[in-house]
Amino acid sequence: MFRLPALAMGIISVMLAACAREQARPYDLVILHGRVLDPESGLDAVRHVGIRSGKIAAVSETPLTGVRVIDAARHVVSPGFIDLHEHGQQEDAYRLMVRDGVTSAFELEVGTGDVAAWYAARDAGQMVNYGVSVGHIPARMKVLGDPGKGLLPAGIGGSGTATEAQMAAMEAILRDGLAQGAVAMGFGSAYTPGAPMSEIERMFRVAAEGGVSAHIHMRGGLEGLQETIAAARAAHTALHIVHVNSSADAEIDAFLMAIKAARDAGQDVTTEAYPYGAGMTEIKSALFDDWQTWPDARFGLHQLVSTGERLTRSTFGKARAAGGTVIIHGRSEEQTRAAIASPLAIIASDGFIENGRGHPRTSGTFAKVLGKYVREDKVVPLMEAVRRMTLAPAQRLERRTPAMANKGRIKPGADADLTVFDPATVIDRSTYEDGTIPSAGIPYVIVGGQIVVDGGNVTAARPGRAIRAPVDAGRR
Secondary structure, three states, X not given: OOOOOHHHHHHHHHHHXXXXXXXXXXXXXXXXXXXXXXXXXXXXXXXXXEEEOOEEEEEEOOOOOEEEEEEOOOOEEXXXXXXXXXXXXXXXXXXXXHOOOEEEEEEEEEEEOOHHHHHHOOOOOEOOEEEEEEEHHHHHHHHHOOOOOOOOOOOHHHHOOOOHHHHHHHHHHHHHHHHOOOOOEEEOOOOOOOOOHHHHHHHHHHHHHHOOOEEEOOOOHXXXXXXXXXXXXHHOOOEEEOOHHHHHHHHHHHHHHHHHHHHHOOOOEEEEEOOOOOEEEEOOOHHHOOHHHOOHHHHOOEEEOOOOOEOOHHHHHHHHHHOOEEEEOOOOHHHHHHHHHOOOEEEOOOEOEEOOEEOOHHHHHHHHHHHHHHHHOOOOOHHHHHHHHOHHHHHHHOOOOHHXXXXXXXXXXXXXXXXXXXXXXOEOOOOOOOOOOOOEOOXXXXXXXXXXXXXXXXXXXXXXXXXXXOOOHHHO
């Protein structure tokens, strides 16, 4: 009979004892008795989650001991929600989105023209993790000399035609942004009518070179969608159509069919939706360049964010001259429901808040999906909704940004970004008149192993960190 040498037996004994001590040592944080949902593995069962050093260390069938213990009985423990489309990248917006269960928020549609500076401005730590794209819109605004002071062009940056030299300058800005760690590339052809599809395709090719997805607010209805898909296919670019509900309007079924057809043909195309019937944008944007030709009835669909008032022809003209943001009503509940019901649509807010004013999607997108469309209307199964809030957005970014492979999952070694919600009470509460009312039914949110929402209240913890693609040190 084979016998291990005494030295080997001693080493094994020491190792086993060390493992036993490690298992007995209390975790930094334990979440007990929760219904754990992990969309990657399909786990849907009562489990106990142990967290150490910002990571999930154990998912156990038996109770664990921790320095801090949260009893999540009758609650769901989900990966933290990942929002791919959040313009509000500052403290007041973070305070709202974290109470909606968001643990990572990205500005990918518009993005920035200076990626390094964007990240540097947030280096001190935030409530949530954060990331940004390098954007065609800000690059175009800079190169063409647009007078706009906000996110979007207010003149030549949107309507002007770029020369060959100007397009080369845009390409240089985009390449620099990728070298500085941008996680994606942003586009808004709806806001840049002066950019022909040939220009968009040319910039798509830069995205393809960098291995990033192109996130686009596209123009032109169903025909524009087909042109955008064709341009991405020609450029070999991964494509993400933002807010399919607002881009499609009444053509939502045809939009979803076209995206599915492209995917079935092997093209990398994804999309997203938010659960509200109204959109919001800057009133000086190119979307409203034809406002003087509108019939009088159309103005009443527009609501000024700063005051909450519905506009008339006269007040719209004054508001456009002054600037600011406007909520645009008009989509039916059936259109919203079709987008949220589709398994193609990642859930993303398109949120934005400034000076305490904004759209309810900033503070309520994820809770509304869970409360209205999962619990009340039964449009989406709970696990499927969680997948589209967590795993799906992580997978959209992880090819370019390796850190995302550790998010959107509940398993040992994954980042301890977690959302604990009550499936019986979770709901949005904000309105078009007051978009700052926090969601209900989300008592605990954990980012990097630290509790940022504790019993429904935002804590002083600022564990959020930059989510950034690899940086090219030679071009930083």
